[in-house]
Amino acid sequence: MIDDFLNSHYIKVLPDLIPGMGWTLGLTLAGLFLGFILGAIVGLGRLSRFKIISGFCSFYVEVVRGTPMLAQILFIYAGLTRDVIGFNIDPITTSIIAIAINAAAYIAEIVRGAVYSIEKGQHEAGRALGLSEKQTMRYIVWPQAFKRMIPPLGNQFVISLKDTSLLSVIAVNELLYAGKQYYNVTYTPFQTLIMVCLLYLCMTIPASLYLRRLERKLDV
Amino acid sequence: MITVNDLHKHFGSLEVLKGIDAKVEEKEVVCVIGPSGSGKSTFLRCLNLLEDVTSGEITIDGDVVTDPKVDINAVRSQVGMVFQHFNLFPHKTVLENITLGPIKVKGESEQEANENGRSLLEKVGLSDKADMYPDSLSGGQKQRVAIARSLAMNPKVMLFDEPTSALDPELVGDVLEVMKDLAREGMTMVVVTHEMGFAREVGHRVLFMDEGVIMEEGNPEQIFENPQDPRTQSFLSKIL
Ligand SMILES: Nc1ncnc2c1ncn2[C@@H]1O[C@H](COP(=O)(O)OP(=O)(O)OP(=O)(O)O)[C@@H](O)[C@H]1O
Ligand SMILES: [Mg+2]
Numbered sequence: 001m002i003d004d005f006l007n008s009h010y011i012k013v014l015p016d017l018i019p020g021m022g023w024t025l026g027l028t029l030a031g032l033f034l035g036f037i038l039g040a041i042v043g044l045g046r047l048s049r050f051k052i053i054s055g056f057c058s059f060y061v062e063v064v065r066g067t068p069m070l071a072q073i074l075f076i077y078a079g080l081t082r083d084v085i086g087f088n089i090d091p092i093t094t095s096i097i098a099i100a101i102n103a104a105a106y107i108a109e110i111v112r113g114a115v116y117s118i119e120k121g122q123h124e125a126g127r128a129l130g131l132s133e134k135q136t137m138r139y140i141v142w143p144q145a146f147k148r149m150i151p152p153l154g155n156q157f158v159i160s161l162k163d164t165s166l167l168s169v170i171a172v173n174e175l176l177y178a179g180k181q182y183y184n185v186t187y188t189p190f191q192t193l194i195m196v197c198l199l200y201l202c203m204t205i206p207a208s209l210y211l212r213r214l215e216r217k218l219d220v
Numbered sequence: 221m222i223t224v225n226d227l228h229k230h231f232g233s234l235e236v237l238k239g240i241d242a243k244v245e246e247k248e249v250v251c252v253i254g255p256s257g258s259g260k261s262t263f264l265r266c267l268n269l270l271e272d273v274t275s276g277e278i279t280i281d282g283d284v285v286t287d288p289k290v291d292i293n294a295v296r297s298q299v300g301m302v303f304q305h306f307n308l309f310p311h312k313t314v315l316e317n318i319t320l321g322p323i324k325v326k327g328e329s330e331q332e333a334n335e336n337g338r339s340l341l342e343k344v345g346l347s348d349k350a351d352m353y354p355d356s357l358s359g360g361q362k363q364r365v366a367i368a369r370s371l372a373m374n375p376k377v378m379l380f381d382e383p384t385s386a387l388d389p390e391l392v393g394d395v396l397e398v399m400k401d402l403a404r405e406g407m408t409m410v411v412v413t414h415e416m417g418f419a420r421e422v423g424h425r426v427l428f429m430d431e432g433v434i435m436e437e438g439n440p441e442q443i444f445e446n447p448q449d450p451r452t453q454s455f456l457s458k459i460l
Pocket of ligand 2: 262382
C-alpha cells in the first residue's frame with residue numbers, strides 16, 4: 001500500500017516540481033523587489049502636484065491594470081525583439097521585468113492609498129515644527145504609511161506568486177511549467193496538477209497566515 | 221512681536237480674510253473669539269504660513285515673513301502651533317514627539333534634546349509618560365504633550381487653535397493650567413478659544429472676529445462687560 005503510493009506519480013513528480021517551486025519563489029521575490037521600488041516611485045508620482053508627472057503615473061497604472069498580464073509578458077518577450085530594441089530579452093529577465101512592471105502598478109495604488117490615508121494634521125504638525133517637506137515625509141508620513149502598506153503588500157505577494165504561472169508560455173521552468181513538462185511525458189496530468197496546486201498552496205497559505213499575524217501585531 | 225497689515229486670504233473665489241490689521245506685543249496674550257466660519261483658524265494659520273496669504277504683510281519679531289524670499293521653515297521653527305486635535309505623531313513615543321523638531325530642525329544632539337524634553341514633560345506634569353505612545357494618553361494629556369512639543373523649539377510666539385475644544389470637560393482644566401503658566405512666564409500667545417473664562421483671566425486683549433474682519437477689540441472687561449458692536453453683543457449673549 002505504502003509502496004504503491006511511494007511509486008506513484010504523486011511522489012515521482014516531486015523531484016521535477018521542487019526546482020520549479022524554487023524558480024516560482026525566486027522570480028516572485030526578485031520581481032516584487034523591483035516592483036516595490038518602481039511602484040513607490042509611481043505611487044508618489046501620482047501624488048505629485050506637477051500635472052505631467054501625476055498624469056504620466058496615472059497613465060502607467062491604467063495601462064498596466066487594464067491589459068492582461070499574459071499580453072504584457074508576450075509583449076516584453078516576443079514584442080520587444082532584436083528588430084525593435086536591438087537585442088533579445090531572455091526568458092528569466094523577461095519574467096522579472098514582467099512581474100515588476102505588473103506588480104508596480106498595483107503597488108503604486110497601495111502606496112498612494114496609504115500615504116493618502118495619513119491624516120492631513122500629521123503633515124501640518126510636521127511643517128509647523130519647521131521640518132521641510134522632505135523631512136516631514138521621511139520622518140512622519142512615510143513611516144506611518146508604510147505600516148498601512150504591509151497587509152496589501154502581502155496580498156500582492158500572493159497574487160504575483162500565482163501570476164508567475166503565466167510565465168509558462170515563454171518556457172520558464174517555474175512550477176506550472178515544470179509540471180506540464182512532466183505530464184507531457186508521463187501522461188499523468190491529474191496526479192501532476194494536484195501536486196502542482198498543493199505546492200502553490202504550500203507557499204500561499206503560510207504567507208497568508210503570517211500576514212494575518214503581522215496585521216494583528218501591527219494593529220492596522 | 222507680530223504685526224499684521226491688511227491681510228487678505230482667498231480660497232478660490234471665497235474671500236475668508238478681508239483685510240485684517242492686528243498687532244501683538246511681546247509677552248502679550250491675545251485671545252481671538254468669534255462665530256464658526258469667521259476665519260479665526262485661517263488667520264492663525266496664516267501667521268505661521270500654513271496657509272499662503274493672498275495679500276498683505278505679516279511681520280514677526282522684525283522679519284517680514286510674507287516676503288517670498290523668506291525661509292519658511294526657519295519662520296515656523298520660531299512660531300509654535302498647538303492644534304485642536306493635537307496631531308501628535310502616533311508612531312513616536314511622547315519623548316520622541318518632543319525631540320524630533322529640536323534634533324532635525326535645530327540640530328540639537330539627541331542627549332541635549334532628551335534632557336530638554338524631559339524637563340518640558342515635567343513642566344506639563346507628564347514626566348512619567350516619556351516612553352509611552354500617544355494612543356495610551358487621554359486627550360488632555362495629549363494636548364499637554366503637544367504644547368511641550370511646540371515649546372521644545374523654544375518659540376518666540378505660541379499659537380493655539382481651540383486647544384481645549386476637543387477635550388472632555390473634566391480634562392480642560394489641566395490644559396488651561398499649563399497655558400496660564402506659560403502666560404505668567406511671559407510667553408507671547410495668540411489663542412483662538414471658546415473658553416471665555418480663560419480669555420477673561422489670562423487674556424490681555426480680546427479680538428472679536430466676524431466674517432473675515434476684526435469687528436471689535438479691547439481688553440477683556442471692555443469686550444465682555446461692555447461690547448460696543450451689535451454683532452459682538454449678539455455673539456456673546458449666545459455663548460455666555
Ligand atoms: N482649505 C480650505 N479650502 C476652502 N475653504 C476653506 C479652507 N479652510 C477654511 N475654509 C473656509 O474658510 C472659512 C473660515 O474658516 P475657518 O476655519 O478659518 O473658520 P473658524 O473661524 O476657525 O471657524 P471654527 O470656529 O468653526 O473653527 C470657512 O467658510 C471655511 O469653510
Ligand atoms: Mg477654527
